[in-house]
Amino acid sequence: MIVADKKPIEEIIDEIKEHERILILGCNECVTVCEAGGKKEVGVLASALRMYFLNEGKEVKVDEKTLERQCDHEYLEEIRSMIDQYDAVVSLACGVGVQFTAEKYHSMPVYPGVNTCFMVVTEERGLWTERCQGCGECILARTGAICPVSRCAKRVLNGPCGGSTDGKCEINKEIDCAWQLIVDRLKALDRLDDYEKISPLKDWSTDRAGGPRKVIREDVQQ
Amino acid sequence: MQLKNKFDAGEFAILAEIEPPKGVDVSPMIANAKRVKGMVDAFIIPEMSNAVMRMSSLGGAMILQAEGLETIMQVNCRDRNRIALQADLLAANGCGVNNVMAVTGEDPGIGDHHKARSVYDLDLLELLQVVGTLQNGKDMAGIELAGAPKFLVGSTVNLGAKGRSPEIEVNEMKKKIEAGAEFFITPPLFDLSVIDPFLKRINTEKIKIIPTVLLLKSLGMARYIAQNLDHVYIPDSLIERLRKTPDKVGECVKISCEMIHTLKNKGFSGVLVSTIGWEHKLPDILEKI
Incomplete structure (x- = not known):
């Protein structure tokens, strides 16, 4: 929401x-x-x-x-x-x-x-935390369903960066390093091999380049 | 400081656009600029116009400055955030670039890196104000600079664009002046009548308007611009003139020369000659002025 x-x-x-x-x-x-x-x-x-x-x-x-x-x-x-x-x-x-x-x-x-x-989840009443920035090209399949675009301060797609310490972000010690979460999750899924792969260059044209976005679903329009 | 001196003296300034290379071979850029040394007061170095990646304006400007040529560095809002923009402005002035031109920058969607994420941390008016802030000796965080830059500051004014009201354009220009712009470059002009409604609303003696004279390269180019570019008006009579002539290139050069003479006689502050890739033709145009 x-x-x-x-x-x-x-x-x-x-x-x-x-x-x-x-x-x-x-x-x-x-x-x-x-x-x-x-x-x-x-x-x-x-x-x-x-x-x-x-x-x-x-x-x-x-x-x-x-x-x-x-x-x-x-x-x-x-x-x-x-x-x-x-x-x-x-x-x-x-x-x-x-x-x-x-x-x-x-x-x-x-x-x-x-x-x-x-865009958030309700972690508890009065606490909403960001999960999605609507970049238009979802990469969650590659990252164990944890989004580096919305959850990494630098939007690093091949993380973690050098600022990750003890699983926390250099921005604030209370913020989890998204890439630590991704690694932990891939480990739990027995998919750490995926982490070894270099993420392809992201296409930001589905984000904001090109101006205001729209979704057209002709099947729904009919 | 030749350009500023010319402006201050009220003399007609000649600017030329020199695109940096898409690569590191700067010899054609230097050779083209040197060929018109003495005929041009300052070279505008575009900052990746049309969102096509190439050597930066800062790099191009520094290379020409090292050759003893005066430059106008462009800064755009598209590719850099406020930290990088301020850093580049300091770098430029520290390296002897005394003229800067702030532009918004076209969306990456129209360029050759359409997957790029644009920045637009600052908009054009904010960027102009930031140049002023730096010149006052502080950065955007309010921290004192070890030496303040000093620039002659320019920007753009979208004269003659289809569907643009002259009132809005004048209003925008006034805001840019308030934000620190001292001179304005227009889109390419081929017929001054299209900007008459605008000129009636401003004092061209007080506001430095520098129209762009674009060197057409062919009849096809003229037709394409006339049909597809909303911000440039090419009259049918000019297209007909090009159609009839056997020497298209010679006629294109002649058209540019005539336009420059007209602008000079009309009392504009100067002209920007844009040859987009045909910089080797600059002498043909400038020698006739």
């Missing part, structure tokens, strides 16, 4: 302070799981904003709504009949949802309420 982190409320206030009718728009997917932009967080942010505007002596309408997703047309259509009541939307979805909402409602200012981070 995608993890997001709450934006400081001061930053949100600074963006929306000139507006008078604001819709706080949550998303029921990833940002709900990471407790940054679901129904609960929509309520908390809306209350805080109402309190702020009240203290400022400003009459500002702050409403709440949480959609199943903000990255699909069908769910974003649910607010079409009500969107004209507002002069701004604060989206607590990831950056994808913020943009898709803005694309859908072209003349409506849409502000982000969270900082979108990366």
Whole structure:
């Protein structure tokens, strides 16, 4: 899933302070799981904003709504009949949802309420750790299903580098060396021979070179 | 410092583009540059234009500087992060390169290493500001430098591109000036009327605009550019002129010479002559100016 982190409320206030009718728009997917932009967080942010505007002596309408997703047309259509009541939307979805909402409602200012981070696993409640950068050419088959692109600080594809000590990364002694994890995993799989092979040059054109990416599935489109 | 002196004196500056080699044989590059020594105020050394890998601009500039030729080093945002860009700027100035031109750099997807991962740690405006930061004696981390570089700083302005509003272009140029750019190189121009809407909005006496004059090599090249490059306008009349002439190359050289004369008469600050691989033709053009 995608993890997001709450934006400081001061930053949100600074963006929306000139507006008078604001819709706080949550998303029921990833940002709900990471407790940054679901129904609960929509309520908390809306209350805080109402309190702020009240203290400022400003009459500002702050409403709440949480959609199943903000990255699909069908769910974003649910607010079409009500969107004209507002002069701004604060989206607590990831950056994808913020943009898709803005694309859908072209003349409506849409502000982000969270900082979108990366693709993660939930290790435990309140702890999400990165596992994938969406490079577009998965090499996990070669690396024992541990990703050096997302988990090695240097994205080294033939590791470990010289900064690996006692299985930890030179960046921070609390960070596991991804290549130590890969070696350990290949050992457990009895596939250490794979480690001996030099990884071929990675094709980064599936990453960001070439601009924004798209996936076209004609079989699904039909 | 010939280029800066020319700019300061308000004289028409002649720049020429010299591509470094794709390899280490620098003798043709040096020979081509030396052939027009005295006719060119500074040589622009492209930094892997069109994302085609070759010797770096820094390397090319240092080689020509060692031959007593003034250069303009290009720095682009595509291939280096802020650490490397600052390091190269210091290296360049330390080796006598006093002119720098900041560009964004084309996406690797169009070049010959399309699997490369581009950097773009800094964008063009940020890069221009970084040049200023270094000139003020500090690096981006705020750490004092042991000697600050001093550059004449240039950048690009996308004049005459199809579908670009002159307002946006002027606005972008103003931001670049604010960020430290002192002169601007345009895309190749073959018809000045396309940039009239832009020129009406700026004072060319105050802002140093250096149009690029591109040496066409053939009728085919002219047709290709006219049909495929959105940022370059070639009028039909020019293509017709090339079609009719038996001496295509001679006519191409003549077209470049005429354009340079026009630009000089119009009061531009200078011209960049781009011959993309035909640097041996530079004398033919420059001797007639």
